[in-house]
Amino acid sequence: MNWVPNAITIGRMLATPVVPVLALSTGTTWRYWACAAFVALALSDALDGYLARRLKVVSNLGKLLDPVADKLLMVATLLPIYAISHRGPPTELLPWWGEFPLWALLVILGREGLVTGFRLYSAKIGVVISADWTGKWKMLIQSIFCGAALLWYPLNLTATEEGWSSQLWIQIRGIGEAIVGVSLAAALVLTIYSMAHYLWSYRTLLGAKP
Numbered sequence: 681m682n683w684v685p686n687a688i689t690i691g692r693m694l695a696t697p698v699v700p701v702l703a704l705s706t707g708t709t710w711r712y713w714a715c716a717a718f719v720a721l722a723l724s725d726a727l728d729g730y731l732a733r734r735l736k737v738v739s740n741l742g743k744l745l746d747p748v749a750d751k752l753l754m755v756a757t758l759l760p761i762y763a764i765s766h767r768g769p770p771t772e773l774l775p776w777w778g779e780f781p782l783w784a785l786l787v788i789l790g791r792e793g794l795v796t797g798f799r800l801y802s803a804k805i806g807v808v809i810s811a812d813w814t815g816k817w818k819m820l821i822q823s824i825f826c827g828a829a830l831l832w833y834p835l836n837l838t839a840t841e842e843g844w845s846s847q848l849w850i851q852i853r854g855i856g857e858a859i860v861g862v863s864l865a866a867a868l869v870l871t872i873y874s875m876a877h878y879l880w881s882y883r884t885l886l887g888a889k890p
Contacts, residue, residue, distance in 0.1 A: 776861030814874035
């Protein structure tokens with residue numbers, strides 16, 4: 681059973697391409713499935729961590745693979761969200777933001793690339809950097825944004841095509857818009873903060889030679 685947590689992590693990495701393929705589909709049903717696939721993969725992140733602690737098999741390999749798997753999932757999800765929001769139809773604009781700003785995408789992806797590179801560099805000199813609370817909260821808020829955006833697109837499209845106009849839908853739409861808009865703003869703040877936190881916490885490694 682010692683291999684189960686890492687197997688889940690590797691499985692998450694292998695299954696990640698399913699999300700962008702479904703998200704970029706023109707079929708509304710497939711886009712709902714993209715949201716479901718993302719949620720399942722995001723939850724598997726919590727599952728492998730729980731099992732590793734429960735089975736007492738937390739390993740350096742797991743500490744290295746888990747953040748990499750998280751970042752692959754984020755990149756594979758954020759890029760389609762960016763592309764969808766720039767395709768043109770009003771139903772595919774992000775609430776409160778319109779088109780997903782390029783600078784926001786670059787901030788998130790730049791942070792992930794920088795911290796991942798720093799982790800790999802640190803591993804070469806014998807220091808394994810696992811995710812701390814800033815990284816975990818950043819991942820949580822990013823996941824909320826991605827999941828909400830992936831659900832918003834097909835749901836808003838369905839509402840437009842079906843002509844939904846009830847008070848219930850108006851309330852649900854308002855809540856959905858707020859979740860997408862606020863979670864992206866919060867994700868950007870936590871992205872910048874967690875990057876600064878990691879680099880400052882491990883600043884003594886910056887001058888070390890592999």
